Amino acid sequence: MGTALFTVFATVACGAALAVVLSQNVVRMAFYLVISLGSTAGLFFLLNADFVGATQLLIYVGGTVVLLVFGVMLTASGPFLTIKSSPGDLVQAGVVGGLFLGLVAFTVLQVDWEANAVKLERRYGATSLERPGYNQHGEGHTTRSLGAALLGARFDKDLGRHREQPSTGYLLPFEIVSIHLLVVLIGAAYLARAKRRVSPSRDA
């Protein structure tokens, strides 16, 4: 079952990503991107990361919708609808990309994950997700733990563990990210504020 779902989602994700690369129309690219991201979210669900998946759907897809809007606004008019990229570029990029992919795949396959897992198991004990007594399986109960972790408390690490020192949470990064978002909000608004200064420089 899981395998079937994985196959579906993986194929859709990869195919859509490929379509993004290949298609020349911005809006179609955006469409394919949405598809890819959505199926990636499906993969996340398969990985019992419900919250991440939902966030992926909401934020990424919302963000992509915005991308879409801009793409349409900026390119829907005539000559910019498709900015063709030369096939030479495509070929060369494809070659390099293929090499890269092969290399990454090679690296991935080089690693013996089971042995690693056993080694890590011996050193750190069971992963917090599979530890007995802390059930995160079925229904993927990661949401509450994630919230606690973002608030600085690590149920998943500290509950039922013999630790002198409680594990560190993510309170500070969380705050930093919030501030960062605020800054980005203001900065983007400033950058994109309407100051239409048409420069007839090299634009036909």
Add this chain to the structure above:
Amino acid sequence: MMPLLAAETISGYLSKEWELPEVWALVAAAVVHVALLGAFFGLPALVGIWAERKVAGRIQDRLGPTRVGGRFGWLQSVADGLKLIQKEDLWPTAADAMLFRVAPYIVVISSFSAFLFLPFSDTWVAISLDVGLFLALAILSLEVLGIILAGYSSGSKWSLFGGMREAAQMVSYEVPLGITAVIPVMIAGSMNLNEIGSMQSGWFWNWFVFRDPFTLLAFFVFFTVTLASNKRAPFDLAEAESELVGGFHTEYSGMRWSFFFLAEYASMYFVSALAVLLFLGGWWTGLPFIDDFFRTSDSVAMQYLGRVLGFAVLMIKASKLVFLQIWIRWSLPRLRIDQVMTTCLKYLVPISCFLFLGATAWSLFLPGRVLMGTQPGLGGRVADAALVELNESSGSEAAFVAPDAVDVAASSLTFSSKGGE
């Protein structure tokens, strides 16, 4: 018949009773669910369209459809559906054919799959997730994607305008929608719609809308935002018949056109049901003796009837809200797009933020005390959650009592010290 009623989930029933392998059981269950939902999915459209026309007629001092089928014209929608199905499926040459054809499906799929997380009654939910509400909103927000694609791919400026307006409107109205939806989540301490619903049992003053003044206001804000988020008047800028011929669906006809309206009426019903679940006590009648009569009885059938009753209650409540939407549509004039954006960004967002802060403060400073009746607030919830996890993790060490929400971090320290012993 009984074991079917008694079964937790359909797949469980199938695998237990008929010894199906789990995969097939799951597939079959999925099929069943989809069939149920599909059946249910058409219903609001039929009823809604008919009701809309009747209500519009009444409001405009007309009779509305009267001829088709009986004297209330209640077959009108069916007739329309038949006509639409017969129509030829065509698309303009200027259109981007692929997207033009895909767009309605996206809309329908998104608004349909939102129903997967909607509990129609106690435990009557297709997928009960920890992140149910979150996911539901996320998927619902995918609907706009289809609309933009439709508006763009039609290759007509009216459609494009409609799509753009819809995009702007949706992207900005997501914010207050999310914030107001988070308020009940914060109160309940869970995003699982089933839990949220079941938390409002008992007397009707346990409904979140009556919990404190902030939630009361939050409900109305939520309702307004949902109006906007599925382009109901007075926010229906996407299809502004008076300005843009038909908005994003100008170029559509036939079945693809009807998909949009299917989706629209379905999501109308969905957001209403969502509002009911979040604020208006879900499937509970609000009169405990009635509910308890069914729940406490030990016969499976009675409990099943109780769920049916809950289903009916939810339906009625949601229908009331749908009727309210229709009423508003035919009573209020349409806003200008800039007014729409102003309403959202300058008024609704600050208001919802304020309400969120207010509700939080209420929960923090008066934990467990509510406007009417008694109910443990957020603090109690999270404390219970921590307690639950504690008991799960370190079985007998249940002596620990999580004092309050703000102490969760500190409580983790306590865990460790306990573990140290």
Add this chain to the structure above:
Amino acid sequence: MCGETAVKPRFTHMPLEQYIYTGTVLKWLLGLAWLLPLVGFAIEIFGGAWGKRLDPVAGGRKLRLAGYLAVFCIGTGFLLSLTALVVWKGGTGVALMPTAEAVSHGDHAAPDGGEHGSDDHAVDHGEHAGHDGSGDKPQQATEGDARGQSPAAEAHGHGEADAHQEGGGHEAHANDPYAAAFSGTYYELARFGNLRLTIDYYIDGLTVLMFCMVTLIATCIHIFAIGYMSDELTEDYEDHFVHLSGGRHFHRPGRFYRFFAFMSLFCFSMLGLVIAGNIFQVFVFWELVGICSYLLIGFYVERHSASTAANKAFIMNRVGDFGFLIGLMILWTYFGTFQFANVSPAGSPDAANGPGLFQMVRDSRGDLQVEETADEQVVMLQGSGSADDTSSPRSIPYWLLVAAGVGIFGGCIGKSAQFPLQPWLPDAMEGPTPVSALVHSATMVAAGVYLAGRFYPMFTPEVLLVIAYVGCITLFIGATIAIVATDIKRVLAYSTISQLGYMMLALGVGGWAAGIYHLITHAFFKSLMFLCSGSVIHGCHHEQEMTRMGGLYKKMPITCGAMLVGVVAISGLAFWIPLAGLTGLSGFYSKDAIVASSLAFMAGNPNHFLLFLVPLVTAGITAFYMFRLWFMTFAGQPRDQHVYDHAHESPRVMTTPLIILSVFAVGCAWFGVLENWILTSEPAHVAAGLTSAYHVLLTMPSHHAIHAMHHTAGTAALIAAVTGALLSAVFYWKGLVDPESVRKPFAGVHHFLVEKWEFDNLYDVMFVRPVHVVASWCTAFDKYVLDGILHLLSRLTVATSAWDRKFDETVVDGLVNLLGNTTYGVGRSLQVVQTGRLRQYVMFIVVGVLGLFVLLIMFFPRA
């Protein structure tokens, strides 16, 4: 006589706490009177400028406040001085008012009183004023008896047998100047070991007297000046004496406030000079009054004559101050202190400081302790600068003491225009008339006399002889030039010179009291006469030539009368008034005191007969030229109708001071008050009239010697004065003899006199020309030698720098350019990589990562 008796004079009649109390009160009274003008100065100098800015239109009315403020300051000073006088008299118990019989034959008690003047420190001003024991203190009563019968003196003298033994047979009536004196410190500026730089005060009768005199005269002159300077109150003052091109006159805003600011500053400096308790402080204020005089003479800066006069005065004063500085150095080196005298009794706050100069030089009887060492004579110093080295009494070589005295006196010469340095004073008349009256007749030039008098104990007989001759020459020169001068103010200036000469002469011949006496009286009538001349000039619209005046008594009666008073006073005339006997105006008494002391001096040492004859003759000359002035100005027929027609009497603000001053000019010398007052602070050794036989043989006349000569000298002086007056009447009033007819035969003499004895030309030849020559030499040296060297050096520098430049351009710049070019080239060659195409960059990244991976996989050791 051991040290500390000299250091700490006994106050037999003043308990300690009373001393401290009185001293403190005096200190603060006079200090306030001293500092008030400074405050006034500050306010005026700033407020004036600001007042101008406040409203340029009505600035005048605003600035008149400056005058009022100055008058207020100095007037308050006068009142404070009067209070100080009362306090001082009450505190010290000196009696200024002689009894009736004292006036008649008080001085005949002197000789027999002399036989048994057994007490060295007795406060016996009663001796001369005939005040015998009717003082307000029992001790003084006993003194009086003691002078009466000697056994009584043994019975209850002031105890101290040895003093009695020493005093026996010694014929001295040593006055104790410290008895009525208060000394102390306002503020200590710095202390180097034993050497202290302090702001001291030394208050005795002389100080109080000077304070009263200065403040009184200054008040009158300020009031007068408000009227006199009133034409400065405009915003556009036209100076008729400055001729610009095109026959126009110079226009400038009025300087009313500035004038009064300078006057206030001058008053402050003058009072500081008087109250100063050490010679250094005196020097400071000495320079300060010099500055004020400079500023005030050059008040009309735009006038070339004024600026030159100011410079002249300043430079000549510097010449004198050079000597002053030398004296200061000597004193500092050998005495280690600048303080005049430290009279604080044991227990008073300032007693700790060592003895002052006077107490070191003179012993308690007022004698110099001269000892013969191997090669030279040294003066043993009484006491010591500090408490520790009492064991080894210090000494100063005699000739150095003389040198110090001459140096200090050099300062006096410069300041009060004595013989070699007199020419600056007549030119100083360029300043406004009130300035001439206050600064250049009454106070500042008198400061020289004051200092000589104050420093009297430091002067050895040789110095005194120098002083006497200088004064003698000066008075003759001044008088003779005054005969031919026609500018009314210059006549007064020359008379001032000669009168100052009189004072110096008196000091030189041992008539200390006479000199100071004349200083005071002269201050009054000379300021009076200057103010009168100022009134005349004001009335005649700045006409100063007497040859164009005449008959003004009808136009300005008050001025005329006041001037007459002044003239009579200065020429020392006296009248027979039935009740009071022979009564004269103030000048009469002071002048015949001088003549008497000089006569006594001549009697003491006949070879110095000139010191008597010249003053006697000059007394006549004085009368002559003063009456000449008066006749030419007021009597007779108007010589210039135009001037006469426009002449008018001055406003009341100017005439009132005249009246006040004339009252003082008439009566300040009556009843012997002034005399006794002065005598309280007479140095110890003067009364005795010592016989000094150090290098030159001099016999200083004692008091009773002077008194013996009194009548003779008075008669002779009176006769001379009357003669002079009659002569001038003959010449200039009745016109019986035409001055021209007399001038003809003596044309050479006349010219010589008109040329002021060729002094200016002489100095021109002696100093100015040589200086010019030397200056031209220096210029040449500069131009040819120094500049040559400099040019050579500069050329060298240029040459080297040229080489340096080559080096820079070739080597240094070469290196730097090399570096720069290489960098540039590398950048050039690398710039193709920066294509500005995002996508190529991405490709670069990917390829780079690929390369890294390959390297890693190839070279990473397999685990």
Add this chain to the structure above:
Amino acid sequence: MEGVGINGYLGVGAVLFVCGVVCMATKRNGIGVLMGVELVLNGANVNFVAFSRFGHLGLDGQVAALFVIVMAAAEAAVALAIVLSFYNNHLTVDVDRADELRG
């Protein structure tokens, strides 16, 4: 749980990543480049979550994925603003035109 192990997910991540890189490398449209970036980040996310599931990261992997998502949103906002102002100045979104700093 049966099914694919970590390798499958890593493979998907790698494909997404490479697709994003190639997209960045080929698209002349600025927005296309942005989409490439999104793809790259997405591939990274897949890896994170996969490690959190199979590897030893636990929740940390998911938290990292969350942060990546948020950062991606922020990055998209800023990049879009940049593209917009670029469009305002050049009337195009062709990144090849953005070569004024070409060496």
